[in-house]
Amino acid sequence: MARMSMREAISSALWEEMERDERVFIMGEEVGVWGGTYAVTKGFYDRFGEKRVRDTPIAEAAIVGGAIGAAMTGARPIAELMTINFAFVAMDHIVNEAAKLHYMFAGQIKLPLVIRTVSGAGRQLGATHSQTPDAIFAHFPGLKVVSPGTPADAKGLLKSAIRSEDPVLFIENATLYQVKGEVPEDKDYLEPLGKSKVQREGDDVTIVAYSKMVPAALEAAERLSAEGIEAEVVDLRSLRPLDMDPVVASFKRTNRAVIVEEGWRSYGVGSEVSARIYELAFDYVDAPVKRVAQAEVPLPYNARLEQLALPQIEDIYQAAKEVLYG
Amino acid sequence: MAELITMPKLGFDMAEGTLVRWLKAEGDPLVKGEVIAEIETDKATVEVESGYAGVMLRHLADEGADLPVNAPIAIVAEEGEALSDDEIDALLAGSGVKAPGKPVSEDEKAVQAAKKVEETLGDDQGEEKGETLAGGKRSSPLARRIAAEHEIALTKLEGSGPRGRIVKQDIEDYLAELRAEGREQEAETVGKTLQPLASFTAGEIPDDEVIAISRLRQAISRRMQDSFMNIPHFYLTRVYKTGALMRLRKELNQFLPDEEKLSVNDFIVKAVALALRQFPNLNASIEDDVHVRRHGRVNVGVAVAVEGGLMTVVCKDADQKPLRLIAREVREMASRARERKVKPEDIEGSTFSISNLGMFGIDEFAAIINPPEAAILAVSAVQDVPAVEDGELVIASQMKATISADHRVTDGAEAAEFMAVLAEYLEEPLKLLV
Numbered sequence: 001m002a003r004m005s006m007r008e009a010i011s012s013a014l015w016e017e018m019e020r021d022e023r024v025f026i027m028g029e030e031v032g033v034w035g036g037t038y039a040v041t042k043g044f045y046d047r048f049g050e051k052r053v054r055d056t057p058i059a060e061a062a063i064v065g066g067a068i069g070a071a072m073t074g075a076r077p078i079a080e081l082m083t084i085n086f087a088f089v090a091m092d093h094i095v096n097e098a099a100k101l102h103y104m105f106a107g108q109i110k111l112p113l114v115i116r117t118v119s120g121a122g123r124q125l126g127a128t129h130s131q132t133p134d135a136i137f138a139h140f141p142g143l144k145v146v147s148p149g150t151p152a153d154a155k156g157l158l159k160s161a162i163r164s165e166d167p168v169l170f171i172e173n174a175t176l177y178q179v180k181g182e183v184p185e186d187k188d189y190l191e192p193l194g195k196s197k198v199q200r201e202g203d204d205v206t207i208v209a210y211s212k213m214v215p216a217a218l219e220a221a222e223r224l225s226a227e228g229i230e231a232e233v234v235d236l237r238s239l240r241p242l243d244m245d246p247v248v249a250s251f252k253r254t255n256r257a258v259i260v261e262e263g264w265r266s267y268g269v270g271s272e273v274s275a276r277i278y279e280l281a282f283d284y285v286d287a288p289v290k291r292v293a294q295a296e297v298p299l300p301y302n303a304r305l306e307q308l309a310l311p312q313i314e315d316i317y318q319a320a321k322e323v324l325y326g
Numbered sequence: 327m328a329e330l331i332t333m334p335k336l337g338f339d340m341a342e343g344t345l346v347r348w349l350k351a352e353g354d355p356l357v358k359g360e361v362i363a364e365i366e367t368d369k370a371t372v373e374v375e376s377g378y379a380g381v382m383l384r385h386l387a388d389e390g391a392d393l394p395v396n397a398p399i400a401i402v403a404e405e406g407e408a409l410s411d412d413e414i415d416a417l418l419a420g421s422g423v424k425a426p427g428k429p430v431s432e433d434e435k436a437v438q439a440a441k442k443v444e445e446t447l448g449d450d451q452g453e454e455k456g457e458t459l460a461g462g463k464r465s466s467p468l469a470r471r472i473a474a475e476h477e478i479a480l481t482k483l484e485g486s487g488p489r490g491r492i493v494k495q496d497i498e499d500y501l502a503e504l505r506a507e508g509r510e511q512e513a514e515t516v517g518k519t520l521q522p523l524a525s526f527t528a529g530e531i532p533d534d535e536v537i538a539i540s541r542l543r544q545a546i547s548r549r550m551q552d553s554f555m556n557i558p559h560f561y562l563t564r565v566y567k568t569g570a571l572m573r574l575r576k577e578l579n580q581f582l583p584d585e586e587k588l589s590v591n592d593f594i595v596k597a598v599a600l601a602l603r604q605f606p607n608l609n610a611s612i613e614d615d616v617h618v619r620r621h622g623r624v625n626v627g628v629a630v631a632v633e634g635g636l637m638t639v640v641c642k643d644a645d646q647k648p649l650r651l652i653a654r655e656v657r658e659m660a661s662r663a664r665e666r667k668v669k670p671e672d673i674e675g676s677t678f679s680i681s682n683l684g685m686f687g688i689d690e691f692a693a694i695i696n697p698p699e700a701a702i703l704a705v706s707a708v709q710d711v712p713a714v715e716d717g718e719l720v721i722a723s724q725m726k727a728t729i730s731a732d733h734r735v736t737d738g739a740e741a742a743e744f745m746a747v748l749a750e751y752l753e754e755p756l757k758l759l760v
Contacts, residue, residue, distance in 0.1 A: 255494060
């Protein structure tokens with residue numbers, strides 16, 4: 001185990017996989033000479049050279065389209081989109097090609113492709129650069145959508161994504177890059193794709209979260225614990241496939257749940273998870289499931305308004321109290 | 327250009343219908359083919375579709391109104407088109423309907439619009455009129471389940487959740503209370519004992535109740551009275567050996583998905599249809615005093631119990647169709663009948679009917695002929711009974727069926743022969759598969 005930041009964990013996953021398999025290469029804006037917008041690929045260009053760390057034009061459709069072509073012909077590309085907001089430009093490639101080709105050609109085509117991108121808000125980047133549209137991408141069968149909440153999971157899941165034969169959208173969160181945690185150093189340390197994980201145990205209320213909302217939920221759980229309420233925090237880690245087993249198992253004990261996401265509530269991750277709770281554990285429902293999410297507005301630029309619109313630890317704490325009728 | 331929508335004629339003998347429900351309010355936009363209202367006839371509830379695109383300008387009938395066929399029920403107009411009262415009068419002039427009262431006021435429209443606004447997020451909305459709470463009290467699904475396991479009536483409890491919602495804790499507290507009082511037995515089986523014997527005082531006996539006869543009931547009443555009074559019925563009952571049929575059904579159902587499993591009745595429909603092919607005189611209708619119409623097609627009607635009455639759905643050309651298709655058609659039509667959503671073609675054109683009360687465990691009964699048909703077969707339950715076979719007492723699977731036939735069209739001997747041919751199919755059911 002080594003203590004490292006989420007940035008270092010992701011960087012080491014990429015480095016190890018590129019060392020392990022020469023078919024793995026990176027392409028994206030400023031990933032090479034500059035070392036990555038978030039400095040994740042610093043030093044990669046010098047070690048692996050311009051063929052395996054390719055700087056591209058500012059053309060997201062070309063980045064994803066090119067990566068799909070490379071994946072179809074045997075390479076294992078990691079395409080980097082600077083933020084998920086720019087993924088909309090590449091939507092057709094992601095949705096109509098990456099998610100479909102394997103199915104439409106009788107499995108003849110494999111797409112061992114990873115698209116790394118950055119989601120989330122809170123850094124005053126304005127309404128168009130601060131979105132958390134993760135649920136949109138999780139809507140499409142054929143595409144795996146992964147979004148870790150801890151450095152260890154980031155490393156283990158990214159390595160699994162790179163080794164996977166399927167297209168994976170790997171969503172990171174810019175405000176988590178500095179977060180530190182214990183990370184296994186084993187070069188074959190893998191976390192399975194499509195498995196939720198209990199990050200904290202408790203018997204009183206189930207808090208479901210992913211990505212940036214995992215540390216927030218854990219923090220809220222500590223506050224609740226000080227009052228004698230033990231929250232179980234389930235980290236989804238993967239939005240598609242969505243693993244409800246730990247959520248349902250937890251809910252059957254607690255009978256109360258709060259679903260937290262950084263994105264908007266309507267048609268969101270919380271909508272899906274709460275619908276499934278009602279479907280899978282109706283007889284265990286003792287209070288309506290609560291969703292904590294972003295206010296339904298294009299996100300304000302003003303720092304205080306921005307924070308007001310985003311889900312806070314206090315909101316999670318309050319929602320937990322509400323479902324407990326406390 | 328504004329247009330009138332009129333009460334549609336759904337079926338050849340429909341004279342009037344009830345406007346059950348408007349699905350498009352005044353002012354709602356309309357797409358061609360969208361459902362605007364539900365109409366109830368004596369046979370079914372049918373959806374009326376808009377033949378126009380535009381806006382629902384005015385309702386000309388209230389929900390619940392009985393209207394003759396072709397009476398105007400609504401005015402539709404193009405988007406943005408406004409009609410003066412004179413123009414509406416002119417539109418209605420030819421139809422013999424008076425212009426309805428004043429249009430809905432702006433305030434009322436605003437209230438209606440507000441009512442449609444999507445409920446805000448959050449759990450506890452205000453109680454609506456006529457709202458039904460599961461278990462009779464506000465309670466969580468978990469509380470209801472635990473209460474049911476312990477046979478606790480929720481009405482005995484006070485809920486501690488928001489607005490009196492009974493939650494798990496309340497049930498657990500109640501059970502703990504019982505245990506503390508040494509009523510452990512009761513805690514396990516609360517509510518199992520019978521209620522104390524009620525005293526019979528006159529005040530507590532309900533008064534007589536006069537209820538309206540539904541349109542469906544009226545239709546059944548008319549047809550059955552007409553049939554029973556005017557058709558000279560005679561009845562023949564025969565016992566059928568059903569062992570082979572039950573074994574075959576079990577074998578076939580092993581290969582079929584749950585939703586496609588064959589019922590005993592499906593076999594009977596097929597057997598009856600094949601037997602009828604050999605008895606054109608029983609697949610017939612009285613035409614007039616001097617003619618009988620022998621139908622070319624064998625369309626088997628199956629009586630389906632629906633709320634407040636029964637309907638006969640029709641499996642057309644049942645002699646030509648494989649069992650699985652018969653099963654699917656009858657299942658789908660019966661399901662539509664129970665939902666009062668049958669299509670006119672589901673219930674028209676039967677040439678012979680079957681009434682099956684087997685699923686109710688009925689041992690034997692006779693049915694009333696469904697006019698203008700010549701006969702009906704009443705099918706009873708398949709039962710294991712002691713029987714004598716080759717001089718030995720055995721347990722046999724048997725079923726009784728009774729044919730009611732119109733003596734003007736046929737006689738006992740012919741009907742008996744039909745029942746015998748039916749036995750050849752039912753008792754050697756492989757014949758139904760080829």
